[in-house]
Amino acid sequence: MPIGKLESITAPARATARESPLMPREVPDPLPMLRQMLLIREFDERIIGLRAGGDIYGAIHPYVGQEAVAVGVCAALTRADRVTSTHRGHGHCIAKGADIKRMMAELFGRIDGYCKGKGGSMHIADFSVGMLGANGIVAGGLPLAAGAALAAQLDGKRQVAVCFFGDGAVAEGEFHETLNISALWSLPLVFVCENNLYGGSSPIDVQHRTTDIAVRAAGYGMPAVSIDGNDAMAVFEAARAAVDRAREGDGPSLIECRTYRWHFHNMLRATIPAETRPSTELAAWRARDPIARLASALLSRRTLTEEGLTAMRMQVRGDVDEAIAFAQASPFPGREALLEDVFAASCCHPARACGTHDE
Amino acid sequence: MSRSLSFAQALDEAIAEEMRRDPKVIALGTEFTGKLVQQFGPQRARLTPISEAAFTGMGLGAAACGYRPIVNWRSVTFSFVAMDQIVNQASKIRYMLGGQADFPVTFRCTSGGGLGLAAQHSQSPYSIWMHLAGLKIILPSNPADAKGLLKSAIRDDNPVVSFECVRLNDAIAAVPEGDHLVPLGVAAIKRSGTDVSVVALGYYVQEALAVAQALARRGISVEVVDPRTLVPLDVSTIRDSVRKTGRLVVVDEAPPTCSAAAEITALVVEDAATFRALRAPVERVCGIGVPIPYSPPLERAALPDRERIEAAILRVLHEPASGSTRS
Incomplete structure (x- = not known):
């Protein structure tokens, strides 16, 4: 099968009779997509300062530079579709429709966070919008997404699942196992590889003999494309083809999105990590800014004005300000929360049952 | 039925x-x-x-x-x-x-x-x-x-x-017959006794019961407790039994280090009332801490058996070993 061409994921003909609220729009409105990309960038640029200032704890992995992938893919999904994400997951959350107030509260470790402050950046989830969770383990979310796809296949409600992962995950066994089993069972699943050329801080050619991720799919009998991951509309087109294919019961496909992260791999303490990548490489990729690209296309088509763009930037800044204020106002969880949520409510905590922690 | x-x-x-x-x-x-x-x-x-x-x-x-x-x-x-x-x-x-x-x-x-x-x-x-x-x-x-x-x-x-x-x-x-359910977190007293509590896991419940039956002929009354669920663990049933008998032997085929047997022992001795009721040190009869070997005599030596269970029971009772279950 052809590799690296959009045509290799053949979308089935869409029968009008099958259109339903579950189906996404044929062509998405690019303005909300642009706004979402701006919001992701604003959110993840702002958290760097908040981490440096000690308002956020632990590790953060900014998604800046990769916004077109999350937004392009999620524009092809409905609310009922499900996604799993990675350690660099804020963009996927926002694109799938999560509330940035509750995301920020989670980063602040507060009770109004999505996980009541128990998960932090790497575990944000919002089941109500089909966001099944970021994940601190490289490739850890792939089998979970395949499970969601299995549930969707059994339910027969034409839902699909998407797993986002990086080029680093391709070296993990869970990647290969999940491609094989999902192709074997024709699961309604879309593999979205964000190839940002680095697994952690290690360059892709240090990790893979074959740095072309899309070719891996052929070994599992699965169509794949390799696309410019900084072109939101190209990502949407590829995702729509793959999602349609999955929705029609024709099985999984893989989309390799070539992209680049603008910042460090992660920030674990107050200091911003030093840049280790070549400055020429960084400059070349910054010149391919996915936001500037979509914005200039819309400006030249007069779908957007400069004033409109400025207003949009101000708006997302205000949204993130609001999210920060919400997070700051939210209390920290009380000590009683420590023992809650380990097990479903119907069950007692084993520590309580055995009486070793009488709190 | x-x-x-x-x-x-x-x-x-x-x-x-x-x-x-x-x-x-x-x-x-x-x-x-x-x-x-x-x-x-x-x-x-x-x-x-x-x-x-x-x-x-x-x-x-x-x-x-x-x-x-x-x-x-x-x-x-x-x-x-x-x-x-x-x-x-x-x-x-x-x-x-x-x-x-x-x-x-x-x-x-x-x-x-x-x-x-x-x-x-x-x-x-x-x-x-x-x-x-x-x-x-x-x-x-x-x-x-x-x-x-x-x-x-x-x-x-x-x-x-x-x-x-x-x-x-x-x-x-x-x-x-029928919709037979056993709740999680509820231990079973598989045999009532008054002299010593044996908490046994999995396969070793039946072995403990066999030893208990043999010792009954010598007038030793062994209570056999089967936790059935390790999480949540029904520690109150275990502690109640030990408070009654004053003696505890824990039997499991996993090696003793950081084991379920270690946890059960700790939960018994760290409870003040149960600790005070103890009349002998707790004994653990566990697998030997080696990868389980293949050769039958070696494998038998690595896993607990009735003799080891009986010997442990007699030790906590300060009874001399007799080999009554030896075949």
Whole structure:
């Protein structure tokens, strides 16, 4: 099968009779997509300062530079579709429709966070919008997404699942196992590889003999494309083809999105990590800014004005300000929360049952 | 009313009954016993490739989306290939996500030695899972409990690991008719006694009962407690028994270091009232801390047996060893 061409994921003909609220729009409105990309960038640029200032704890992995992938893919999904994400997951959350107030509260470790402050950046989830969770383990979310796809296949409600992962995950066994089993069972699943050329801080050619991720799919009998991951509309087109294919019961496909992260791999303490990548490489990729690209296309088509763009930037800044204020106002969880949520409510905590922690 | 079933038949029956009862119950595994595929079709009884990490995570993912998967690792040995999905995902996911979803998945595996399968396939690693907050653990010792506990595990809204001792596979005993459920977290006094409490796990419940019967002929009254569930652990039943008898022997085939036997011992001695009731040091009769060897005499030497159980009981009773159970 052809590799690296959009045509290799053949979308089935869409029968009008099958259109339903579950189906996404044929062509998405690019303005909300642009706004979402701006919001992701604003959110993840702002958290760097908040981490440096000690308002956020632990590790953060900014998604800046990769916004077109999350937004392009999620524009092809409905609310009922499900996604799993990675350690660099804020963009996927926002694109799938999560509330940035509750995301920020989670980063602040507060009770109004999505996980009541128990998960932090790497575990944000919002089941109500089909966001099944970021994940601190490289490739850890792939089998979970395949499970969601299995549930969707059994339910027969034409839902699909998407797993986002990086080029680093391709070296993990869970990647290969999940491609094989999902192709074997024709699961309604879309593999979205964000190839940002680095697994952690290690360059892709240090990790893979074959740095072309899309070719891996052929070994599992699965169509794949390799696309410019900084072109939101190209990502949407590829995702729509793959999602349609999955929705029609024709099985999984893989989309390799070539992209680049603008910042460090992660920030674990107050200091911003030093840049280790070549400055020429960084400059070349910054010149391919996915936001500037979509914005200039819309400006030249007069779908957007400069004033409109400025207003949009101000708006997302205000949204993130609001999210920060919400997070700051939210209390920290009380000590009683420590023992809650380990097990479903119907069950007692084993520590309580055995009486070793009488709190 | 009851009828006789083997341990394996009882487990098969539990799964078939739960799949019949609830269409959301599905099975994933590389091989099925019983007639699952014929009874429920290949959609619900899914034969998987040998991809433990993938199908363990898929069980969890499907559980998050409204299903109740039963994931069969077959031997617990193979579960180690899926450790990321068990340790990093299944045991922590509900808590990490702030309880916004339940993950009703049952993981089944066989465990234990005694069949000459050598080190990799003779493991009893339940304490590894006990150590993680977030997984329930059942460890039945007879066919009736196996069926009742597994049915409860499938209905439970949490990840549950079912350890099924290989040496019990062909054990036949009475199993009640009907919808037989055994609640998780409730120990069973398998034999009442007054002189010493023996807390035995899995296969060693029947061995402890055999020793208790032999010692009864010598006027020694042994109480045999079967926790049945390691998480949650019914510590009050264990402590009550020890407070009554004043003596405790814990029997398990896992090696003693950081084991279920260690945890049970600690939970007994750290409770002031139970500690004060103790009239002798606690004894643990466990597997020897080596990879289980293949050669039959070596394997026998590595695993607990009736002689070691009896000797430990007599030590805590300050009785001289007599070899009454020696064959």
